[in-house]
Amino acid sequence: MKFYENSAIFNYSWEQVAQGFWKRYPNPNSKHVLSEDTVSRELKSGKLVSKRILTKTNNIPNWAKRFINTTYVYIVEESIVDAKNKILVTYTRNIGFTKVMSVTEKVTYTQCDVNPSKTVATRYAWIDSQVRGFSRAICAFGYERFKKNAHKMVGGFNHVLQNMYPHQHVIQTGYVTATAATKLKDAAKNASELAKAAPMYASLHPN
Amino acid sequence: MNSIGEACTDLKKQYDDCFNSWFSDHFLKGRTNDSMCAPMFKVYQDCVKKAIKAHNLDLDDVRKDLLGTPQEKKPPHKP
Numbered sequence: 303m304k305f306y307e308n309s310a311i312f313n314y315s316w317e318q319v320a321q322g323f324w325k326r327y328p329n330p331n332s333k334h335v336l337s338e339d340t341v342s343r344e345l346k347s348g349k350l351v352s353k354r355i356l357t358k359t360n361n362i363p364n365w366a367k368r369f370i371n372t373t374y375v376y377i378v379e380e381s382i383v384d385a386k387n388k389i390l391v392t393y394t395r396n397i398g399f400t401k402v403m404s405v406t407e408k409v410t411y412t413q414c415d416v417n418p419s420k421t422v423a424t425r426y427a428w429i430d431s432q433v434r435g436f437s438r439a440i441c442a443f444g445y446e447r448f449k450k451n452a453h454k455m456v457g458g459f460n461h462v463l464q465n466m467y468p469h470q471h472v473i474q475t476g477y478v479t480a481t482a483a484t485k486l487k488d489a490a491k492n493a494s495e496l497a498k499a500a501p502m503y504a505s506l507h508p509n
Numbered sequence: 510m511n512s513i514g515e516a517c518t519d520l521k522k523q524y525d526d527c528f529n530s531w532f533s534d535h536f537l538k539g540r541t542n543d544s545m546c547a548p549m550f551k552v553y554q555d556c557v558k559k560a561i562k563a564h565n566l567d568l569d570d571v572r573k574d575l576l577g578t579p580q581e582k583k584p585p586h587k588p
Contacts, residue, residue, distance in 0.1 A: 305585055321533050324525070327510045337513040339521060339557050340528075341571070343550065345543055350536060355561065355571065357513055376566055380576040385537050393576035397567055406582055428582050 304445040306427040310456045311420055314463050314470065316388040316413040319421040322463045323381075323390060323411070327356075331458030334359045336374070350383040355397075366443065369402045369433060388413045401432045403444050425452060514560020520553040 312319050327335050335358050342353045356377040362370060376397040383390050390411040396404060407427045414420035427448050431440035512521040527546035535545065561568070575581050 307584065317537055320537065321529070324529055324532065336511065338510040339513050339517070339561075340524070340550075341554070341557065341561070343528075345541055348541055350532075353571075353574075355513065355566075357564075376564070376571075378571055380574065382576060383536070385539065391576065393581065395575070397570050398565075400570075408576075408582070426582075426584050 304429045304441045306425070306429065306445060306448055306452070308425050308452060310423045310425070311414065312411075312423065312460065312463065313420055314467060315419050316390075316411065316421045318463060318467055318470075319411050319423075320383060320385075320390050322459065322466055323392075325466065326459050326462045329458035329461045331454040331461070334361060348384075348386065350381075350385075352381050352383075354379045354381075363443070366440070369436070369440070370399050372399065375399070403440050404428075404430045405444060405448060407448075423456070427452070512557060512560065513564065514557055517553060517556035517560055520549070520556050524549040524553040 314322070326332075327338050335356060337355075337357045339355050340352060341355055342351075344351055356379060357374050358377060360370065360372055360375045377394055378397055379392060379394045381390065381392045392409045392411075393406070394408075395406045405427060407425065409426075410424045412422050412424075414422050429441050429444040429448060431437040431444070433440055510521075510525075512518040524546060527549050531543065531545050535542070561571075573580075
């Protein structure tokens with residue numbers, strides 16, 4: 303089993319990220335995502351609990367095709383939105399072929415402690431395989447692919463947020479007063495970064 | 510975004526539009542009456558459930574809830 307961990311900061315408030323979450327497909331980095339459907343949704347103790355099914359094309363190297371001979375993969379995405387505490391948690395896993403390779407991802411979106419106009423996304427992923435003799439190679443491949451895709455996912459999400467909130471940084475700068483010099487600096491930084499999320503760290507824990 | 514069933518895509522889009530408005534204007538503002546999109550959701554579900562059956566999907570696996578349960582995976586302990 304391989305474990306992946308990383309954090310990204312979005313230059314958008316938690317409310318904006320939560321609204322963008324439902325609209326993050328399609329985006330320029332999600333051409334492999336073919337469909338997206340909500341299959342259950344309910345309120346539990348004031349929290350919104352949803353389940354969606356996504357279908358994606360299965361882009362795998364030739365050597366892996368002896369284990370997974372399918373054109374599509376199905377993904378189940380569970381999510382819980384706690385608007386009161388500003389927490390959005392998503393839990394995503396593949397359906398079918400889980401003995402060959404299972405990828406489970408958990409992302410927690412919370413309001414940034416230091417700057418409430420930003421959102422922190424903490425991503426965990428578990429990549430596992432039970433193919434005798436090949437599990438190590440499959441996990442290594444799955445890990446590398448996930449790592450690459452994780453950055454693309456953040457980039458794609460940022461693209462969607464930028465389209466939803468194009469004037470956000472202009473407005474922020476406009477509110478800054480002369481007395482708030484540090485805020486001005488921060489706003490300028492925001493504008494220059496323009497919604498590029500910074501991956502803070504990535505670590506690998508081989509088990 | 511398309512639905513898994515081609516025939517459901519229009520119903521999905523109608524429902525998604527309703528849901529997104531409800532999410533922004535009601536849910537995030539602390540109003541938790543979710544009846545607003547319920548009729549659209551029902552029509553959409555009738556369509557999508559049929560479409561899912563046509564795919565070779567393990568429905569028992571789909572129904573499983575893991576998030577927020579003891580079965581949810583936990584990150585390894587850090588040293």
